[in-house]
Amino acid sequence: MAEILPLDKALRPALALLAAGEVVALPTETVYGLAGDATNGEAVARIFEVKGRPRFNPLIVHVSSLDMARKIAVFDAVSLKLAETFWPGPLTLVLKLREGHSIHPLVTTGLDTVALRMPRGFASTVIETSGRPLAAPSANSSGRISGTTAESVNEDLGAKIRLIADGGPTPVGLESTIVKVGPEGVRILRPGGVASEEIEAALGVKVLRGGVANSEASVEAPGMLASHYAPDAALRLDAAEVAAGEALLAFGPARIAGAERAVAVLNLSPAGDLREAAANLYHHMKALDRTGAGVIAVAPIPATGLGEAIRDRLGRAAAPRDG
Incomplete structure (x- = not known):
């Protein structure tokens, strides 16, 4: 090692x-x-x-x-x-x-x-x-x-x-935010550690969004592949309830229905703080993956601030995988 x-x-x-x-x-x-x-x-x-x-x-x-x-x-x-x-x-x-x-x-x-x-x-x-x-x-x-x-x-x-x-x-x-400036404007290719709202405030303009690459020819920058950041377990996003045998990746003070049935529960931020959630995301995903659960149910996470980047990573982790 x-x-x-x-x-x-x-x-x-x-x-x-x-x-x-x-x-x-x-x-x-x-x-x-x-x-x-x-x-x-x-x-x-x-x-x-x-x-x-x-x-x-x-x-x-x-x-x-x-x-x-x-x-x-x-x-x-x-x-x-x-x-x-x-x-x-x-x-x-x-x-x-x-x-x-x-x-x-x-x-x-x-x-x-x-x-x-x-x-x-x-x-x-x-x-x-x-x-x-x-x-x-x-x-x-x-x-x-x-x-x-x-x-x-x-x-x-x-x-x-x-x-x-x-x-x-x-x-x-979380990884960095990736930005490309072009004739059409300022585009976020990958959301990350600098929130889009911060970039908009610094420049005084709205930013464009878009950065999922499904083929070799469409990759403009790192972190754009549709499937990425993935655990062995499948992820079920914006879950309203937990099914038997699933692990739960929670967020905020409230628990979704069936949380008591989860084989394991980790909360990204009990207080609902998105910066704390970002810092905990990968550690908690790995820890829940080690439980052997076949599915990790993920509680809803807001899409504002760093929530945009958190949701981006979760979406790529939940995407269909090659092979």
């Missing part, structure tokens, strides 16, 4: 492994990322190999400064305002690649755009110290539940990687 080190001991070995073209699991404010040097083709190929990720699904490139980002991509005025408002933080921007950039083409899967994000904390320190951008999708097997603790990453990928930097539970608990 991988070596798990606290952050105060993980920096030097992480830098050494990354310099050698290896991949390491690092905490960010969203989820744990499986990081490799975005300029090194062998490292990027290793990310796809470890995750079992389809090669047509692009990766997010993480940077430590706006200056580093501008050497990779061309910023329009609106994207620049979003970066200045929300970076560092859980916002990813899809931008045109700059001529002469150093990002390996495996990262962008042949697209002429790149997804860029500036994380907070340890991941940013690693990028700044190394001077190299990192490709870092979520540290989990492709299509499965993202890791929000070092232990969950180790359970999933520990046999395939050498180091996990342990920063404790990630505070946001």
